[in-house]
Amino acid sequence: MQHAGGTPALHIRAILAKVPDPEIPAVSVVDLGIVREISADRVVITPTYTGCPATIAIEQSIRAALDANGFADVRIETTLSPPWSSDWISDEGREKLRAYGIAPPPRGAATASLKNQMAAECPQCGSSNTEELSRFGSTPCKALWRCKSCAEPFDRFKCH
Amino acid sequence: MDKIATYALRLGDDSLILGQRLGEWCGHAPALEVDLSLANVALDQVGQATHFLNLAGEIEGEGRDGDALAFRRDVMDFTNCLLVEQPNGDFAQTIARQFLFSHYQALLFEQMTAAKDTRFAAIAAKAAKEVAYHATLASDWVIRLGDGTEESKARMIAGFDWMWRFADELFLMDDVDVAAIAAGAGVDKAALRAAWDARIDTVLAEATLARPAPRRATTGGRAGRHSEHLGHLLSDMQFLQRAYPGATW
Numbered sequence: 001m002q003h004a005g006g007t008p009a010l011h012i013r014a015i016l017a018k019v020p021d022p023e024i025p026a027v028s029v030v031d032l033g034i035v036r037e038i039s040a041d042r043v044v045i046t047p048t049y050t051g052c053p054a055t056i057a058i059e060q061s062i063r064a065a066l067d068a069n070g071f072a073d074v075r076i077e078t079t080l081s082p083p084w085s086s087d088w089i090s091d092e093g094r095e096k097l098r099a100y101g102i103a104p105p106p107r108g109a110a111t112a113s114l115k116n117q118m119a120a121e122c123p124q125c126g127s128s129n130t131e132e133l134s135r136f137g138s139t140p141c142k143a144l145w146r147c148k149s150c151a152e153p154f155d156r157f158k159c160h
Numbered sequence: 161m162d163k164i165a166t167y168a169l170r171l172g173d174d175s176l177i178l179g180q181r182l183g184e185w186c187g188h189a190p191a192l193e194v195d196l197s198l199a200n201v202a203l204d205q206v207g208q209a210t211h212f213l214n215l216a217g218e219i220e221g222e223g224r225d226g227d228a229l230a231f232r233r234d235v236m237d238f239t240n241c242l243l244v245e246q247p248n249g250d251f252a253q254t255i256a257r258q259f260l261f262s263h264y265q266a267l268l269f270e271q272m273t274a275a276k277d278t279r280f281a282a283i284a285a286k287a288a289k290e291v292a293y294h295a296t297l298a299s300d301w302v303i304r305l306g307d308g309t310e311e312s313k314a315r316m317i318a319g320f321d322w323m324w325r326f327a328d329e330l331f332l333m334d335d336v337d338v339a340a341i342a343a344g345a346g347v348d349k350a351a352l353r354a355a356w357d358a359r360i361d362t363v364l365a366e367a368t369l370a371r372p373a374p375r376r377a378t379t380g381g382r383a384g385r386h387s388e389h390l391g392h393l394l395s396d397m398q399f400l401q402r403a404y405p406g407a408t409w
Contacts, residue, residue, distance in 0.1 A: 050286055051179075051207020080211070081282035083289060134193035135293060136200035144193065160289055 008040040012071060016043070019065045022057040023139050026100035029058055033088025042075040046084045048160070049140040086141075086160045098123050103145065103156040120156045122147035132156075163339035165219035166239065167346055168280070169229065170336070170382060172212030173240035176230055177390070178261060179205030180397050181248060190251055197297055201258070204290040211283045231401035235391045236384040243326035245381070245390040249319065252305050252312065256319030259298035263359045264330045266291045267352040276344030299363045306367025313369075320372050328377030331356070336382070 006014075016038070017030045029035055029045070037044035043062060047055045059076055066074050086105040089097070094104035103120040119128045127149035134144040135158075142155040161169065182202035189195035213226035224232075243261055248254045269291055272284035305316040331353045340346025364371055380386070400407055 047207075047286075049204060049207060049290060050211055050283075051203035051205070053203070079282075080286050081278065083282075083286040134196055135297060136193075136197040138196065140200055140203055144196070 008071075009038045011069075012038050012043065012066070012074065015065050015069050015071070016062060019058075019061050022054045022061065023141075024097070024100065024102065026102075027089075027093045027096045029062065031090050031093030031096060033084065033090065033093075034058060035062075036079060041073065042077055044077045044079055046079050048084050052140050054139075084160075086157060089157070097157060101154060102142065103154060105157040105159045108159075120145050120154075122150060122152065123154055124152045125150040161216070161220050163336045164343050164345055165216045166336050167340035168212050168216035168219060170239045172209045172216055172226070172229070173238050174244055174261075174265075175205040175212065176209035177238070177240040177393065178244035178257075179203070179209060180393055181244065181246075182254075182258075184248055185254065194251070198254070201294050201297065204287075204294065208283065208287045208290070211286075215279055215283070231398050232405075235386055235394055238384065238386065238390060238394075239382050240386075240390075241326065241329045242378055242381040242387055243323065243330065245387060245393060246323060246326065247389055249322070250315055252315035253319035253322060255298055255301045255305065256316065256323040258294065259302050259363070260323055260327050260360070261330070262291055262295040262298050263356055264327075264352070266295045267355055267359075268347055268349065271347040271352065275346070280345045295359075302363055302369070303367040306364070306369040316367070316369065320369070324372040325375050325378045329379040329381060332379060332382070334382065 013030065013035075016035055017028050019029045021027050021029060021032055021034075024032075032048070034045050034048065035043060036046050043066070045059065045062065059078070062076055066072065066076075087107060089104065097104045101123050103123050106118050120130050120132075121128050122130055122145075125147060127147055129148045130145050131148060132143060133146050133153065137144040137155055137158075141158055141160070143158050144153065145156045146153045179202045182198050182205065185198040186195065186202070189198055209230070210226045213229045217224040217226060217229055243257060246253075246257055248257075266288065269284040269288035272280055273288055275281040275284065302316065305312040307313070308316075331349045333348070333350050337346055337349060341348060361371060395402075
């Protein structure tokens with residue numbers, strides 16, 4: 001099969017960069033660091049949380065995108081190890097989250113303590129005068145915060 | 161089912177039954193934030209159960225997957241500990257159960273992350289990060305209720321009074337554990353007890369609660385001897401597959 005420009009892996013990466021996360025469509029599955037490996041015959045993905053309901057939808061979206069672009073032969077495999085970390089969200093992904101109204105997670109998730117976590121920056125007004133309302137939010141990957149400067153509640157991507 | 165498969169089954173059953181119990185709070189919790197929290201913890205537990213039960217089916221090699229094990233077994237085939245099947249009671253009783261279990265699960269998965277059997281280690285490494293949140297949530301609420309009003313304190317004490325008798329079972333070892341350790345998959349649970357005691361005691365002290373008095377342990381879950389509550393839970397959880405065997409969507 002002939003593909004325009006670059007290697008198949010690069011072509012597949014470009015396709016996946018346009019596959020949105022089903023829960024947070026502002027970012028792609030590549031931005032979130034869910035795609036771990038791409039080669040000519042397989043794509044390896046990893047779930048963010050073990051029980052994330054979006055996991056199946058993500059695999060289906062990737063399958064559909066591959067099929068639609070002539071990569072029906074490419075397998076999708078799932079791996080748990082190493083476990084996904086919010087540190088794998090790309091810089092571009094972080095900016096997209098912020099623009100979408102979700103505070104991106106701080107870097108250094110692997111070493112971060114659950115307590116004493118840094119205050120989130122309000123995605124609306126940029127203030128750091130914020131407080132956590134609930135460590136568990138509307139999806140497994142988000143916590144609920146509130147800005148004390150502009151009074152807006154907002155989601156923060158959990159440090160994980 | 162061989163011993164390593166049974167070991168995975170027990171881990172899956174603990175998570176599955178606790179996840180199902182916590183799901184009962186959805187839409188009923190005392191505040192929106194609590195509702196979200198308990199639903200999230202439930203989701204993590206069901207996710208962990210999916211991985212462990214799929215692994216149990218894979219090791220067994222008779223074509224059963226996680227769904228088959230979750231929905232097509234009867235009550236005496238379940239191997240979960242008695243603690244997780246206890247009814248939610250009031251919010252304090254739910255928190256007491258979560259607190260005792262999450263600190264056990266946190267220690268268990270921290271250890272299992274280093275297991276030679278990478279199938280167990282991979283699930284544990286992923287689950288350990290989730291369970292750390294559960295343990296923190298439960299500890300925060302034990303402190304808030306214990307060091308709260310007269311009413312909240314009385315309820316927290318009553319919650320522990322019921323749940324405490326099921327804690328010893330978490331650390332019991334039998335031939336399945338010994339085989340799993342020998343195979344590089346399992347964890348010496350008895351060796352986790354001292355660290356668990358220390359974590360529990362630290363939080364109880366901050367919550368101004370006394371450690372419940374020792375009592376005779378209630379055990380039997382690993383051998384399928386359950387309280388009357390589990391059958392009722394399963395009748396709800398397994399309804400669809402019992403009424404419409406093989407249904408999918």
